[in-house]
Amino acid sequence: MGCNNKRALVVTLLLYYSSTNKHKPISIPTDKLSECGISRQTYYHVIDSLEKEQLVQTIKEPGRKMKVKLLGATEEFK
Structure with missing residues (x-):
């Protein structure tokens, strides 16, 4: 699967x-990423690029899995 396809898949999962968590910061379960053929490295690479484009914000706490908050268009659908 090409890099753009994996990016689209990560965005779809996000x-x-x-949406199922009322637009609160979320983390995608690792087993779901694996099921979709996405490695953790690819996931973090995609999240990094989305953050640089100011489409997501990451929340990192020591000893906890990174959470992601979508920015922009999803705010309108709360």
């Missing part, structure tokens, strides 16, 4: 999990 939208899905964000």
